[in-house]
Amino acid sequence: MLTLYGAPASRAHRVMWMLKELEVPFRHEPTDFLHGGTRSAEFLRINPNGRVPVLVDDGRAIFESLAINLYLARKFGGTLAPADLWEEGQATQWSFWAVTEVEKPLLLAACNRFLFAEADRDPAEFQQMIARLDRPFRVLEAHLAQRSHVLGDRFTVADLNIAALMSLVPLAGIGIGDYPHMEAWLESCLERPAAADWKPIRFTVPRPPAERMLASFV
Ligand SMILES: N[C@@H](CCC(=O)N[C@@H](CS)C(=O)NCC(=O)O)C(=O)O
CATH class of the missing domain: 3.40.30.10 (Glutaredoxin)
Known part of the structure:
Protein backbone atom coordinates (compact mmCIF):
# COMPACT_ATOMS: atom_id res chain seq x y z
CA MET A 1 0.00 0.00 0.00
CA GLY A 77 6.25 0.57 -15.72
CA GLY A 78 3.93 1.26 -18.64
CA THR A 79 4.44 3.91 -21.28
CA LEU A 80 5.35 6.61 -18.75
CA ALA A 81 8.42 4.67 -17.72
CA PRO A 82 11.78 4.87 -19.50
CA ALA A 83 11.95 2.02 -22.02
CA ASP A 84 15.69 1.36 -21.67
CA LEU A 85 18.81 2.49 -19.85
CA TRP A 86 19.35 5.43 -22.19
CA GLU A 87 15.83 6.74 -21.58
CA GLU A 88 16.31 6.23 -17.85
CA GLY A 89 19.46 8.33 -17.97
CA GLN A 90 17.63 10.99 -19.96
CA ALA A 91 14.68 11.03 -17.53
CA THR A 92 17.10 11.44 -14.62
CA GLN A 93 19.04 14.13 -16.46
CA TRP A 94 15.95 16.21 -17.24
CA SER A 95 14.59 15.81 -13.72
CA PHE A 96 17.86 17.04 -12.17
CA TRP A 97 17.93 19.80 -14.80
CA ALA A 98 14.45 20.95 -13.84
CA VAL A 99 15.41 21.24 -10.19
CA THR A 100 18.83 22.83 -10.68
CA GLU A 101 18.17 25.12 -13.66
CA VAL A 102 14.50 26.02 -13.46
CA GLU A 103 12.95 25.53 -10.04
CA LYS A 104 14.55 28.30 -7.95
CA PRO A 105 14.15 31.20 -10.40
CA LEU A 106 10.66 30.04 -11.37
CA LEU A 107 9.54 29.71 -7.78
CA LEU A 108 10.92 33.11 -6.87
CA ALA A 109 9.24 34.63 -9.94
CA ALA A 110 5.96 33.01 -8.84
CA CYS A 111 6.47 34.32 -5.31
CA ASN A 112 6.73 37.82 -6.69
CA ARG A 113 3.51 37.34 -8.66
CA PHE A 114 1.25 35.57 -6.15
CA LEU A 115 2.95 33.54 -3.42
CA PHE A 116 4.29 36.49 -1.42
CA ALA A 117 1.82 38.88 0.19
CA GLU A 118 1.35 41.90 -2.08
CA ALA A 119 3.53 44.17 0.06
CA ASP A 120 6.45 41.71 -0.22
CA ARG A 121 6.39 41.44 -4.02
CA ASP A 122 9.26 42.98 -5.97
CA PRO A 123 8.69 43.52 -9.72
CA ALA A 124 12.44 44.02 -10.32
CA GLU A 125 13.22 40.67 -8.71
CA PHE A 126 10.48 39.09 -10.85
CA GLN A 127 12.16 40.43 -14.00
CA GLN A 128 15.58 39.19 -12.83
CA MET A 129 14.17 35.69 -12.38
CA ILE A 130 12.51 35.78 -15.80
CA ALA A 131 15.87 36.78 -17.29
CA ARG A 132 17.55 33.86 -15.49
CA LEU A 133 14.98 31.46 -16.91
CA ASP A 134 15.84 32.38 -20.49
CA ARG A 135 18.83 30.04 -20.66
CA PRO A 136 17.10 26.83 -19.49
CA PHE A 137 13.94 27.75 -21.42
CA ARG A 138 15.99 28.13 -24.63
CA VAL A 139 17.53 24.71 -23.97
CA LEU A 140 14.12 23.05 -23.59
CA GLU A 141 12.74 24.98 -26.58
CA ALA A 142 15.56 23.72 -28.83
CA HIS A 143 15.06 20.17 -27.54
CA LEU A 144 11.31 20.22 -28.17
CA ALA A 145 11.74 21.76 -31.61
CA GLN A 146 13.15 18.35 -32.63
CA ARG A 147 10.62 16.03 -30.94
CA SER A 148 7.11 16.20 -29.47
CA HIS A 149 8.12 15.04 -25.99
CA VAL A 150 11.20 15.08 -23.83
CA LEU A 151 12.17 11.45 -24.50
CA GLY A 152 10.83 11.37 -28.06
CA ASP A 153 7.29 10.83 -29.24
CA ARG A 154 5.36 9.81 -26.12
CA PHE A 155 4.48 11.38 -22.76
CA THR A 156 6.73 10.00 -20.02
CA VAL A 157 7.81 10.70 -16.46
CA ALA A 158 10.41 13.10 -17.88
CA ASP A 159 7.64 15.32 -19.31
CA LEU A 160 5.62 14.98 -16.14
CA ASN A 161 8.49 15.95 -13.84
CA ILE A 162 9.37 19.08 -15.82
CA ALA A 163 5.77 20.09 -16.58
CA ALA A 164 4.63 19.61 -12.97
CA LEU A 165 7.40 21.96 -11.83
CA MET A 166 6.52 24.38 -14.64
CA SER A 167 2.84 24.40 -13.72
CA LEU A 168 3.83 27.60 -11.91
CA VAL A 169 4.20 29.28 -15.32
CA PRO A 170 0.46 29.70 -16.03
CA LEU A 171 -0.33 30.17 -12.33
CA ALA A 172 2.06 33.12 -12.21
CA GLY A 173 0.91 34.43 -15.60
CA ILE A 174 4.44 34.17 -17.02
CA GLY A 175 4.48 34.68 -20.80
CA ILE A 176 6.47 32.00 -22.63
CA GLY A 177 5.45 32.89 -26.18
CA ASP A 178 9.13 33.34 -27.08
CA TYR A 179 9.49 29.57 -26.69
CA PRO A 180 6.64 28.29 -28.90
CA HIS A 181 7.50 24.58 -28.88
CA MET A 182 7.91 24.61 -25.10
CA GLU A 183 4.68 26.57 -24.72
CA ALA A 184 2.66 24.09 -26.81
CA TRP A 185 4.27 21.13 -25.03
CA LEU A 186 3.55 22.58 -21.56
CA GLU A 187 -0.05 23.29 -22.47
CA SER A 188 -0.55 19.74 -23.76
CA CYS A 189 1.00 18.25 -20.61
CA LEU A 190 -1.07 20.37 -18.23
CA GLU A 191 -4.24 19.56 -20.17
CA ARG A 192 -3.95 15.87 -19.34
CA PRO A 193 -6.85 14.78 -17.11
CA ALA A 194 -4.52 13.42 -14.41
CA ALA A 195 -2.79 16.82 -14.16
CA ALA A 196 -5.90 18.79 -13.45
CA ASP A 197 -6.86 17.52 -10.07
CA TRP A 198 -5.15 19.84 -7.66
CA LYS A 199 -6.52 22.75 -5.74
CA PRO A 200 -5.73 26.35 -6.60
CA ILE A 201 -3.20 27.98 -4.30
CA ARG A 202 -4.95 30.34 -1.91
CA PHE A 203 -2.23 31.07 0.59
CA THR A 204 0.74 33.41 0.77
CA VAL A 205 4.19 32.61 2.13
CA PRO A 206 6.39 35.05 4.03
CA ARG A 207 9.34 36.60 2.16
CA PRO A 208 12.45 35.09 3.76
CA PRO A 209 15.23 37.42 4.97
CA ALA A 210 17.70 38.16 2.14
CA GLU A 211 20.44 35.93 3.60
CA ARG A 212 18.09 32.94 3.51
CA MET A 213 16.67 33.66 0.08
CA LEU A 214 18.82 31.04 -1.64
CA ALA A 215 17.64 28.30 0.72
CA SER A 216 14.46 26.47 -0.23
CA PHE A 217 11.70 28.48 1.34
CA VAL A 218 8.28 27.13 0.43
N1 LIG B 1 13.02 19.28 -3.16
C1 LIG B 1 11.87 18.88 -2.37
C2 LIG B 1 11.25 20.14 -1.80
C3 LIG B 1 10.13 19.84 -0.84
C4 LIG B 1 9.60 21.10 -0.18
O1 LIG B 1 10.32 22.09 0.01
N2 LIG B 1 8.29 21.05 0.17
C5 LIG B 1 7.66 22.16 0.83
C6 LIG B 1 6.20 22.26 0.40
S1 LIG B 1 6.04 22.54 -1.35
C7 LIG B 1 7.67 21.92 2.32
O2 LIG B 1 7.38 20.83 2.77
N3 LIG B 1 7.98 22.95 3.12
C8 LIG B 1 7.90 22.84 4.54
C9 LIG B 1 9.15 23.28 5.22
O3 LIG B 1 10.16 23.51 4.54
O4 LIG B 1 9.11 23.39 6.43
C10 LIG B 1 10.89 18.11 -3.26
O5 LIG B 1 10.82 18.41 -4.46
O6 LIG B 1 10.22 17.20 -2.78
Whole structure:
Protein backbone atom coordinates (compact mmCIF):
# COMPACT_ATOMS: atom_id res chain seq x y z
CA MET A 1 0.00 0.00 0.00
CA LEU A 2 1.20 3.51 -0.85
CA THR A 3 0.68 6.54 1.39
CA LEU A 4 1.40 10.00 0.04
CA TYR A 5 2.00 12.85 2.49
CA GLY A 6 1.44 16.38 1.20
CA ALA A 7 -1.42 18.69 0.27
CA PRO A 8 -2.34 19.15 -3.39
CA ALA A 9 -1.22 22.81 -3.24
CA SER A 10 2.40 21.82 -2.61
CA ARG A 11 5.07 19.88 -4.47
CA ALA A 12 3.03 16.80 -3.54
CA HIS A 13 0.84 17.59 -6.58
CA ARG A 14 3.71 16.35 -8.75
CA VAL A 15 3.39 12.90 -7.20
CA MET A 16 -0.43 12.98 -7.17
CA TRP A 17 -0.31 13.64 -10.91
CA MET A 18 2.03 10.67 -11.41
CA LEU A 19 -0.07 8.32 -9.27
CA LYS A 20 -3.17 9.35 -11.19
CA GLU A 21 -1.48 8.80 -14.56
CA LEU A 22 -0.52 5.33 -13.38
CA GLU A 23 -3.99 4.72 -11.93
CA VAL A 24 -2.37 3.42 -8.77
CA PRO A 25 -4.52 3.61 -5.62
CA PHE A 26 -2.95 5.40 -2.66
CA ARG A 27 -3.82 6.68 0.78
CA HIS A 28 -3.53 10.45 1.05
CA GLU A 29 -2.34 12.36 4.14
CA PRO A 30 -2.65 16.03 3.10
CA THR A 31 -0.24 17.31 5.85
CA ASP A 32 -0.33 21.08 6.30
CA PHE A 33 3.26 22.18 5.65
CA LEU A 34 2.52 25.85 6.39
CA HIS A 35 1.33 25.30 9.94
CA GLY A 36 3.75 22.81 11.46
CA GLY A 37 2.36 19.60 9.98
CA THR A 38 5.82 18.64 8.69
CA ARG A 39 7.61 19.49 11.95
CA SER A 40 5.94 17.04 14.32
CA ALA A 41 8.08 14.25 15.78
CA GLU A 42 5.81 11.76 14.05
CA PHE A 43 6.29 13.33 10.61
CA LEU A 44 10.05 13.81 11.10
CA ARG A 45 10.36 10.08 11.68
CA ILE A 46 8.95 9.61 8.17
CA ASN A 47 10.90 12.43 6.49
CA PRO A 48 13.68 13.92 8.63
CA ASN A 49 13.84 16.85 6.17
CA GLY A 50 10.49 18.01 7.47
CA ARG A 51 9.11 18.50 3.96
CA VAL A 52 6.38 17.14 1.72
CA PRO A 53 5.97 15.17 -0.40
CA VAL A 54 7.07 11.89 1.04
CA LEU A 55 5.76 8.55 -0.12
CA VAL A 56 5.61 5.50 2.10
CA ASP A 57 5.64 2.22 0.22
CA ASP A 58 5.06 -0.81 2.42
CA GLY A 59 6.65 0.85 5.44
CA ARG A 60 9.62 2.41 3.59
CA ALA A 61 9.73 6.13 2.93
CA ILE A 62 11.08 7.91 -0.14
CA PHE A 63 11.37 11.72 -0.33
CA GLU A 64 12.09 14.27 -3.11
CA SER A 65 9.12 14.71 -5.43
CA LEU A 66 10.89 14.03 -8.73
CA ALA A 67 12.83 11.06 -7.33
CA ILE A 68 9.54 9.62 -6.08
CA ASN A 69 8.12 9.90 -9.60
CA LEU A 70 11.16 8.20 -11.14
CA TYR A 71 10.76 5.42 -8.57
CA LEU A 72 7.06 5.05 -9.37
CA ALA A 73 7.85 4.90 -13.09
CA ARG A 74 10.34 2.10 -12.45
CA LYS A 75 7.99 0.26 -10.11
CA PHE A 76 4.81 0.41 -12.18
CA GLY A 77 6.25 0.57 -15.72
CA GLY A 78 3.93 1.26 -18.64
CA THR A 79 4.44 3.91 -21.28
CA LEU A 80 5.35 6.61 -18.75
CA ALA A 81 8.42 4.67 -17.72
CA PRO A 82 11.78 4.87 -19.50
CA ALA A 83 11.95 2.02 -22.02
CA ASP A 84 15.69 1.36 -21.67
CA LEU A 85 18.81 2.49 -19.85
CA TRP A 86 19.35 5.43 -22.19
CA GLU A 87 15.83 6.74 -21.58
CA GLU A 88 16.31 6.23 -17.85
CA GLY A 89 19.46 8.33 -17.97
CA GLN A 90 17.63 10.99 -19.96
CA ALA A 91 14.68 11.03 -17.53
CA THR A 92 17.10 11.44 -14.62
CA GLN A 93 19.04 14.13 -16.46
CA TRP A 94 15.95 16.21 -17.24
CA SER A 95 14.59 15.81 -13.72
CA PHE A 96 17.86 17.04 -12.17
CA TRP A 97 17.93 19.80 -14.80
CA ALA A 98 14.45 20.95 -13.84
CA VAL A 99 15.41 21.24 -10.19
CA THR A 100 18.83 22.83 -10.68
CA GLU A 101 18.17 25.12 -13.66
CA VAL A 102 14.50 26.02 -13.46
CA GLU A 103 12.95 25.53 -10.04
CA LYS A 104 14.55 28.30 -7.95
CA PRO A 105 14.15 31.20 -10.40
CA LEU A 106 10.66 30.04 -11.37
CA LEU A 107 9.54 29.71 -7.78
CA LEU A 108 10.92 33.11 -6.87
CA ALA A 109 9.24 34.63 -9.94
CA ALA A 110 5.96 33.01 -8.84
CA CYS A 111 6.47 34.32 -5.31
CA ASN A 112 6.73 37.82 -6.69
CA ARG A 113 3.51 37.34 -8.66
CA PHE A 114 1.25 35.57 -6.15
CA LEU A 115 2.95 33.54 -3.42
CA PHE A 116 4.29 36.49 -1.42
CA ALA A 117 1.82 38.88 0.19
CA GLU A 118 1.35 41.90 -2.08
CA ALA A 119 3.53 44.17 0.06
CA ASP A 120 6.45 41.71 -0.22
CA ARG A 121 6.39 41.44 -4.02
CA ASP A 122 9.26 42.98 -5.97
CA PRO A 123 8.69 43.52 -9.72
CA ALA A 124 12.44 44.02 -10.32
CA GLU A 125 13.22 40.67 -8.71
CA PHE A 126 10.48 39.09 -10.85
CA GLN A 127 12.16 40.43 -14.00
CA GLN A 128 15.58 39.19 -12.83
CA MET A 129 14.17 35.69 -12.38
CA ILE A 130 12.51 35.78 -15.80
CA ALA A 131 15.87 36.78 -17.29
CA ARG A 132 17.55 33.86 -15.49
CA LEU A 133 14.98 31.46 -16.91
CA ASP A 134 15.84 32.38 -20.49
CA ARG A 135 18.83 30.04 -20.66
CA PRO A 136 17.10 26.83 -19.49
CA PHE A 137 13.94 27.75 -21.42
CA ARG A 138 15.99 28.13 -24.63
CA VAL A 139 17.53 24.71 -23.97
CA LEU A 140 14.12 23.05 -23.59
CA GLU A 141 12.74 24.98 -26.58
CA ALA A 142 15.56 23.72 -28.83
CA HIS A 143 15.06 20.17 -27.54
CA LEU A 144 11.31 20.22 -28.17
CA ALA A 145 11.74 21.76 -31.61
CA GLN A 146 13.15 18.35 -32.63
CA ARG A 147 10.62 16.03 -30.94
CA SER A 148 7.11 16.20 -29.47
CA HIS A 149 8.12 15.04 -25.99
CA VAL A 150 11.20 15.08 -23.83
CA LEU A 151 12.17 11.45 -24.50
CA GLY A 152 10.83 11.37 -28.06
CA ASP A 153 7.29 10.83 -29.24
CA ARG A 154 5.36 9.81 -26.12
CA PHE A 155 4.48 11.38 -22.76
CA THR A 156 6.73 10.00 -20.02
CA VAL A 157 7.81 10.70 -16.46
CA ALA A 158 10.41 13.10 -17.88
CA ASP A 159 7.64 15.32 -19.31
CA LEU A 160 5.62 14.98 -16.14
CA ASN A 161 8.49 15.95 -13.84
CA ILE A 162 9.37 19.08 -15.82
CA ALA A 163 5.77 20.09 -16.58
CA ALA A 164 4.63 19.61 -12.97
CA LEU A 165 7.40 21.96 -11.83
CA MET A 166 6.52 24.38 -14.64
CA SER A 167 2.84 24.40 -13.72
CA LEU A 168 3.83 27.60 -11.91
CA VAL A 169 4.20 29.28 -15.32
CA PRO A 170 0.46 29.70 -16.03
CA LEU A 171 -0.33 30.17 -12.33
CA ALA A 172 2.06 33.12 -12.21
CA GLY A 173 0.91 34.43 -15.60
CA ILE A 174 4.44 34.17 -17.02
CA GLY A 175 4.48 34.68 -20.80
CA ILE A 176 6.47 32.00 -22.63
CA GLY A 177 5.45 32.89 -26.18
CA ASP A 178 9.13 33.34 -27.08
CA TYR A 179 9.49 29.57 -26.69
CA PRO A 180 6.64 28.29 -28.90
CA HIS A 181 7.50 24.58 -28.88
CA MET A 182 7.91 24.61 -25.10
CA GLU A 183 4.68 26.57 -24.72
CA ALA A 184 2.66 24.09 -26.81
CA TRP A 185 4.27 21.13 -25.03
CA LEU A 186 3.55 22.58 -21.56
CA GLU A 187 -0.05 23.29 -22.47
CA SER A 188 -0.55 19.74 -23.76
CA CYS A 189 1.00 18.25 -20.61
CA LEU A 190 -1.07 20.37 -18.23
CA GLU A 191 -4.24 19.56 -20.17
CA ARG A 192 -3.95 15.87 -19.34
CA PRO A 193 -6.85 14.78 -17.11
CA ALA A 194 -4.52 13.42 -14.41
CA ALA A 195 -2.79 16.82 -14.16
CA ALA A 196 -5.90 18.79 -13.45
CA ASP A 197 -6.86 17.52 -10.07
CA TRP A 198 -5.15 19.84 -7.66
CA LYS A 199 -6.52 22.75 -5.74
CA PRO A 200 -5.73 26.35 -6.60
CA ILE A 201 -3.20 27.98 -4.30
CA ARG A 202 -4.95 30.34 -1.91
CA PHE A 203 -2.23 31.07 0.59
CA THR A 204 0.74 33.41 0.77
CA VAL A 205 4.19 32.61 2.13
CA PRO A 206 6.39 35.05 4.03
CA ARG A 207 9.34 36.60 2.16
CA PRO A 208 12.45 35.09 3.76
CA PRO A 209 15.23 37.42 4.97
CA ALA A 210 17.70 38.16 2.14
CA GLU A 211 20.44 35.93 3.60
CA ARG A 212 18.09 32.94 3.51
CA MET A 213 16.67 33.66 0.08
CA LEU A 214 18.82 31.04 -1.64
CA ALA A 215 17.64 28.30 0.72
CA SER A 216 14.46 26.47 -0.23
CA PHE A 217 11.70 28.48 1.34
CA VAL A 218 8.28 27.13 0.43
N1 LIG B 1 13.02 19.28 -3.16
C1 LIG B 1 11.87 18.88 -2.37
C2 LIG B 1 11.25 20.14 -1.80
C3 LIG B 1 10.13 19.84 -0.84
C4 LIG B 1 9.60 21.10 -0.18
O1 LIG B 1 10.32 22.09 0.01
N2 LIG B 1 8.29 21.05 0.17
C5 LIG B 1 7.66 22.16 0.83
C6 LIG B 1 6.20 22.26 0.40
S1 LIG B 1 6.04 22.54 -1.35
C7 LIG B 1 7.67 21.92 2.32
O2 LIG B 1 7.38 20.83 2.77
N3 LIG B 1 7.98 22.95 3.12
C8 LIG B 1 7.90 22.84 4.54
C9 LIG B 1 9.15 23.28 5.22
O3 LIG B 1 10.16 23.51 4.54
O4 LIG B 1 9.11 23.39 6.43
C10 LIG B 1 10.89 18.11 -3.26
O5 LIG B 1 10.82 18.41 -4.46
O6 LIG B 1 10.22 17.20 -2.78
